Amino acid sequence: MNKSLFLTLVLGIILSACQQKASEDLLPPVGELFENYYEERLPLYPFEATQIGDKRYNDLFPNDLTKEVRQQQVDFYQKYKTELVKYNRAELTEEEKTSWDLLNWECNINLELLAFPTHLMPINQFASTHLMIATMAGGSGVQPFKTTDDYDNWLKRVDGFVAWSDTAIVNMKEGIKKGYVLPIPLIKKVIPQLASLDHGTAEQHLFYTPVTKFPESFSADDKARLTKSYKEMVEEKVIPAFNRLHVFMEKEYLPAGRKTSGYADLPNGKALYDTYIKYYTTTSKTSDEIHKLGLSEVERISKEMLKVKDQVGFKGSLKAFFNDLRSNKKLMPYTKPEEVIAHFNAIHETMKPNLKKLFDLTPKAAFEVRRTEAFREASASAEYNPASPDGSRPGIFYVPIPDVKAYNTVSDESLFLHEAIPGHHYQGSLQQENKALPSFRKNLWYSAYGEGWALYSESLGKELGLYTDPYQYFGMLSAEMHRAIRLVVDTGIHSKGWTREQAIQYSLDHEAETEESIVAEIERYMTAAGQALSYKIGQLKIRELRTKAEKAGINFDIKKFHNKVLESGCVPLNILEDKINVWIKAGGKEQK
Missing domain, CATH: 1.10.287 (Helix Hairpins)
Structure with a gap:
């Protein structure tokens, strides 16, 4: 190579490097x-904005179908x-x-x-847009109804729902042609949900409810205008939209429904399920690995359950003990729904003095326990609805009580620890309130971390002054068993060809939940493939990290450990593990 050509090449490399450096220098700060x-x-995603109290997009309803x-x-x-x-x-x-x-x-x-092509299967009985919009419509959920603009925003958002629901029908028809349809039992659960909202007078309809709750500050003219608009909305848009969905689901979709239960029976369903596993667990674990882990956890927890059965003096088998718990009237003491809510508030009062022993990082957000709304109560699970960042809405623990006389208290203490404090309420509120996090991280959700933390929280009951009653401790074991069973039945349904009935029977054989509850849970897994895996995968990782820290020879402080787990908000499990490992290496001390 001659000298001139060599110099030209060198200059070209230097110039390219300089241009790259200049380009990097022109980049805005990464925080931007x-x-x-x-x-x-x-x-x-404007519903997420509404959820966190950002009102700018409360009128939007993008048709994501x-x-x-x-x-x-x-x-x-x-x-x-x-x-x-x-x-x-x-x-x-x-x-x-x-x-x-x-x-x-x-x-x-x-x-x-x-x-x-998940948009071809847009409606289900568990977590679906028609349920979300109905939850907002009552006027006591995340959609605000405090100003006339709020009321007008909802009118526009309902227009978006009507368009969405009609697109859903078009997509489901395409799904039928391509084999992308719901299993028949799930369709049967959707139909009455739609039927409950597709008829009646406007004044008695759920979507008319905000009219009955006008703020006193509204003028007579505004009240008259909005009353007329909401009556027209219900009569001319909402009821017809739900009726079209109802008729389609019953007359066309149900006859075309799938007789199989798992995602593996959908076109490219195995790949979709593998992606859901990755999404929900934030790991690279395979369905086989998770299935085997579930079987081992079921065996371990069963041994602990036997100890409690013997402690309370029950002479039959563990399965017989399950049946006894399902029908034990001593565990069904209530006659009024308000008594159930009062019971949860009493649990909170019992544990309050001990919370400071385990936590010095606690949220400012308010907290309430409420009964689940009637229209969705029959098929709902207990759940937590996060507080708004501006403090205008508290964190809400919703409890379904479809039949108060059949309400069983056996898992109430562990349920409160999971859904409320220190579970979802602590984790979610601390994340929102952390000013050090960029905005996109304040409401970020990873099920393996968030549900893993909540399930880990259930194990803190004895440290918080709970589980003094062996039946409540058994309730905690039952709740943990419930999540271990999920590892088995979710992978069984979606990757091993299990039927709905096989999964129901496996659950009946290994836990104390009622058959009605188990059926609802199995049908939930059939719908939300992979989501149920996240709880146990996350809990086991947090427990593993705590044990590692306790045995590391550092001056272990449980409050500092909990701070490290909670302070950065929701993260994938590998990031959490790296964070705790760095903390352990630093001797359990804060890094400067």
Whole structure:
């Protein structure tokens, strides 16, 4: 090579490096990228904005069943994935590196999920848009009804729902042709949900409820205008929309329903289920690994259950003890729903003095226990609805009480620890209130971490002054068994060809839940494939990390450990593990 050519090549390399450096120097701070992602994402997912108390998009209802909106979502994640790699991760701060990793995960996993035609199966009995919109319609949920603008926003949002529901019918018809349909038992559960909202006078309809709750500050003219608009909305839009869905589901969709139970029976269903496992557990575990783990956990917890059975003097088998618990009237003491709510509040009062022994990082957000709304109570599970960041709405623990005389208290203490305090209320509120986190992380949710923390919280009962009654301790074991069984039956249904009936029987054989409850749970797993795996996978990881820290020879402080787990909000399990390992290496002390 001659000298001139060599110099030209060297100069070219230097120039290219300089241009790259200049390009990096022109990049805005990475924190600005994080904030832009957050702000641009909200109008694509406006219900999340409403959930966190951001009112800017309360009128929006993007029809995410259309190809156009789904492409917008793909373009959005691809854009930020491309922008993110322009930043040199090695040059970021530790917290920025965590945010970089989280945003990269978000873009990748959402792009993977959007590659599957899940929009062809848009309605189910467990977690579906028709249920969400009905929950908002009553005027006491996350959708605000405090100003005339709030009332007008809801009118526009309902227009969006009507368009969505008609698209759902079109998509389900395409799903029938392509073999992308719900199992028959799930369709049968959806039909009465739709039927409950497809008739009646406007004044008696759920969607008319906000009219009965006008703020006193509204003028007579505003009340008259909105009353007329809401009556027309119910009569001309809502009832016809639910009627169209009802008729379609009953007359066309039900006859075309699937006789099989698992996702493996859908086109490319195995790949979809594997993706859901990755999404919900934030791990690379296979369905076989998870199935085997579930079987071992069921065996371990069964041995603990036998000890409690013997302690209370029950002479029959463990399965007979389950049957006794299901029908034991001493565990069904209530005649009024208010008594159930009062019982949960009493549990809270009992544990309050001990919370400070385990936690010094606690949320400011208010908290309430409420009964689940009647229209969804029959098929609902107990659940936590997070507080709004601005403090206008408390964290709410919803308890379904469809038949108070059959309400069984055996798992109430563990249920409160999981759904309320220190479970979802502590974790979710602390995440929202953490000013050090970029906005997109304050409401980020990873089921393995969030549900794992909640299940881990159940194990803290004795440390918090609960489980003094052996039946309540058995209730905790039952709740843990319930999550262990999920590892077995979820993978059994979706990757091993188990039928709905096989999964129901396996649950009946290994836990004390009522058959009615077990049926609802199994049908939930059939719908939300993979989600039920996250609880036990996350709990086992947090417990593993606590045990590791306790045995590491450091000056272990349970409050500091809980701080480390909670302080960064929801993260994938590998990021949590790295964080705790660094803390252990530092001797359990804060790094400067």
